[in-house]
Structures are given as structure tokens and as C-alpha cells.
Amino acid sequence: MIKTPCIVEQVGLEDISLHIMDIVENSICAGAKRVKIQIIEDKHKDLLIVEISDDGKGMTEEIIKDAFDPFFTTKTVHQVGLGLPLLAQSAKEAEGELRIVSKHGKGTKVTATFKYSHVDRKPLGNMTETMVVLIAGNPSVDFLYKHKKDRLDYSLDTRRIKVELENVPIDHPEVIKAIQKAFDKGERVIKDAKINHRGFEKD
Amino acid sequence: MPKLTIEDLKKIKENYQATATLREGGFRAKVTIHMGTCGIASGARKVMSALIDEITRQNITDVTIVTSGCAGLCSREPMATVExxxxxxxxxxxxDGEKIKKILLEHIIDGKIVEEYALGIGNEATY
Known part of the structure; x- marks a missing residue:
């Protein structure tokens, strides 16, 4: 009788929302207080663009060069940093690329492009989960999120939410629930947007 | 586009101010979810999301969840530290999502360590 092989759950950064989560965690580790995340789905140019910019401590030219090397990391706990090389690989697999612009002491901007229709382009994944986890886990960091699909777009700025909330913490369960709902709705509308001859339209 | 309206936030604010005086202040527990590349790749986001869902469902306000980087034990990810x-x-x-819910109920709320999921219990003594 053939022994049933043990089932290993597939692991890895299997969609773009997990990559985004990973890169934003880098920003936070670099001391960022405000992180901007922008997703642009441009069907006409057949492009998916993911842009993450922060006001963290930035990288020197040398570190940027090394950032593409999977055997380099600034961390001391373990020796291998894989976040940026993995994103670079995912972009490359979909005929895109990864660009890093960084000023030491000012911040970093990471831009990943993908050919939208490429068969190997990873799906965008669950952006609601990524954003809710980031906001709830880092209440002192401000996030500006923008998701654009041709002419349709929505954004969420936690700095503005905090102003409205006054003394209520942003990671209060009721607030997190409301933020989760807002993301869910926004993402659903963008996802369901139908294509017509002028591009995407809200249905 | 659907938005988080100011009215929504105002309502939350009013409710919060009404109950804030009942809170004793300070947190009962801090949960750190390790969100390095290794953690994320093995499902840390799902774990944290499940914990957030349970905390918002039960409206628990005295448990704080934070994320941190790799803890150096990548092969045992996803990991969480409960204090x-x-x-x-x-x-x-x-x-995984189910295990963290069990930890929330048994360890954080009832104070009983879930030994079967723990890496080790007690201090590393050198004497």
C-alpha cells in the first residue's frame, strides 16, 4: 500500500498583499512614523504598480545595492534578509522591476511594477487583512493607503481618522472594526469594477 | 466610494468616552506577533487577523497586540509572545488562527498557559 505523503501547507509570499506587509514592516523597523502605500492598477498600460514610501531612516547607496542581495541584512538576529529580493523576484517574474529610491536620514520609496496580464503575476491578495493588521499592530504609525484602478480610486488616511477620534486609541476594537469594514467595502468596489470600452467603471 | 464617515467615528468616540471611566487603566496582556519575512511567509498575518477578529468580536479593550520582526527561530513560525x-x-x-484563539481564551483570559503550543516554559536557569 502506498503511504499517504504528509500534507505540507504551502507557504511563501504567495500574493502581493503579503509582500506589501513585509516591506511596510521594514519601513516600521527603520523608524518610519508615516507610511504611504499606493496601488495602481492600470489596465490600459497593462501595469500593476505598488509604491511604498516612508519617512524612516533611509538607506545609504551601499545598503541599497546590498538590499537586492538575498544574503544581506542589517538585522543582527539572523543573517539573511529576504524581503526585498523576494519582491524583486516576484516583479521580475511578471516582466516588471523593483526600484528603490532612498535618502539616508530622509526615507525610502520602494516601487514594484508588474505586467498586469502576465500569467506569472501574483494576485493582489487580501489588502484589507494586510492594512488592518498593520494599523492594529502599529497604532503610533500613520498610514496613508490609496488604491486606484483606472479612474476609480479610494483612500484611507489614519492620520485623519486619529484627528476625528481625539482621545480614542486607533487600535480600540470598535475602531478596528469600522476600519476593517471601510477597507472591505473599498476593496470590493475596486475588485468588482467592470471593464467597458472606456476602461473600468463602477457598476 | 464607500468611506469611513465622520459620523461613524463620532459614534465610536461617544461610546468610548461613556465607558472610559469604567476602565481600570493599563493593559492586562501584550501579545507580540513576529512579522518578519519568515513569519509572514508561514502565515503570521492570518494568525494576527484571527486574533484581531476575536478581540473585536468580544470587544476586549485591555489586550494590546503589537508586531515585531524575526525572532531567530524561522522554522517555528508563526510565533507569538504573550506577556x-x-x-x-x-x-x-x-x-494558526485556531491556536491563537485558544491561547486568547485559555491563557490571556483565564490565565492558564496552553502548554501544548508553548516553546518552553520557565526561565533558562544557569545554576
Whole structure:
């Protein structure tokens, strides 16, 4: 009788929302207080663009060069940093690329492009989960999120939410629930947007 | 486009101010979810999301969740560290959404360490 092989759950950064989560965690580790995340789905140019910019401590030219090397990391706990090389690989697999612009002491901007229709382009994944986890886990960091699909777009700025909330913490369960709902709705509308001859339209 | 309206936030604010005086202040527990590349790749986001869902469902306001980087034990990810006030921290390994919910109920709320998921219990003594 053939022994049933043990089932290993597939692991890895299997969609773009997990990559985004990973890169934003880098920003936070670099001391960022405000992180901007922008997703642009441009069907006409057949492009998916993911842009993450922060006001963290930035990288020197040398570190940027090394950032593409999977055997380099600034961390001391373990020796291998894989976040940026993995994103670079995912972009490359979909005929895109990864660009890093960084000023030491000012911040970093990471831009990943993908050919939208490429068969190997990873799906965008669950952006609601990524954003809710980031906001709830880092209440002192401000996030500006923008998701654009041709002419349709929505954004969420936690700095503005905090102003409205006054003394209520942003990671209060009721607030997190409301933020989760807002993301869910926004993402659903963008996802369901139908294509017509002028591009995407809200249905 | 659907938005988080100011009215929504105002309502939350009013409710919060009404109940804030009832809170004793301070947190009962701090949960750290390790969100390095290794953690994320093995499902840390799902773990944290499940914990957030349960906390918002039960409206628990005195448990704080934070994320941190790799803890150096990539093969045991997803991991979480639970710290109850005035107790030693406990590291949990190989987690998933169901396990973290059990930890919330048994360890954080009832104060009983879930030994089967813990990496080790007690301090590393050198004497």
C-alpha cells in the first residue's frame, strides 16, 4: 500500500498583499512614523504598480545595492534578509522591476511594477487583512493607503481618522472594526469594477 | 466610494468616552506577533487577523497586540509572545488562527498557559 505523503501547507509570499506587509514592516523597523502605500492598477498600460514610501531612516547607496542581495541584512538576529529580493523576484517574474529610491536620514520609496496580464503575476491578495493588521499592530504609525484602478480610486488616511477620534486609541476594537469594514467595502468596489470600452467603471 | 464617515467615528468616540471611566487603566496582556519575512511567509498575518477578529468580536479593550520582526527561530513560525502583567512571557510556536484563539481564551483570559503550543516554559536557569 502506498503511504499517504504528509500534507505540507504551502507557504511563501504567495500574493502581493503579503509582500506589501513585509516591506511596510521594514519601513516600521527603520523608524518610519508615516507610511504611504499606493496601488495602481492600470489596465490600459497593462501595469500593476505598488509604491511604498516612508519617512524612516533611509538607506545609504551601499545598503541599497546590498538590499537586492538575498544574503544581506542589517538585522543582527539572523543573517539573511529576504524581503526585498523576494519582491524583486516576484516583479521580475511578471516582466516588471523593483526600484528603490532612498535618502539616508530622509526615507525610502520602494516601487514594484508588474505586467498586469502576465500569467506569472501574483494576485493582489487580501489588502484589507494586510492594512488592518498593520494599523492594529502599529497604532503610533500613520498610514496613508490609496488604491486606484483606472479612474476609480479610494483612500484611507489614519492620520485623519486619529484627528476625528481625539482621545480614542486607533487600535480600540470598535475602531478596528469600522476600519476593517471601510477597507472591505473599498476593496470590493475596486475588485468588482467592470471593464467597458472606456476602461473600468463602477457598476 | 464607500468611506469611513465622520459620523461613524463620532459614534465610536461617544461610546468610548461613556465607558472610559469604567476602565481600570493599563493593559492586562501584550501579545507580540513576529512579522518578519519568515513569519509572514508561514502565515503570521492570518494568525494576527484571527486574533484581531476575536478581540473585536468580544470587544476586549485591555489586550494590546503589537508586531515585531524575526525572532531567530524561522522554522517555528508563526510565533507569538504573550506577556501577562507581572508574569514571565511565554513564546508560542507553529501557530494558526485556531491556536491563537485558544491561547486568547485559555491563557490571556483565564490565565492558564496552553502548554501544548508553548516553546518552553520557565526561565533558562544557569545554576
Amino acid at each position: 501577562l502583567a507581572e508574569k514571565s512571557p511565554v513564546k508560542y510556536v507553529n501557530l
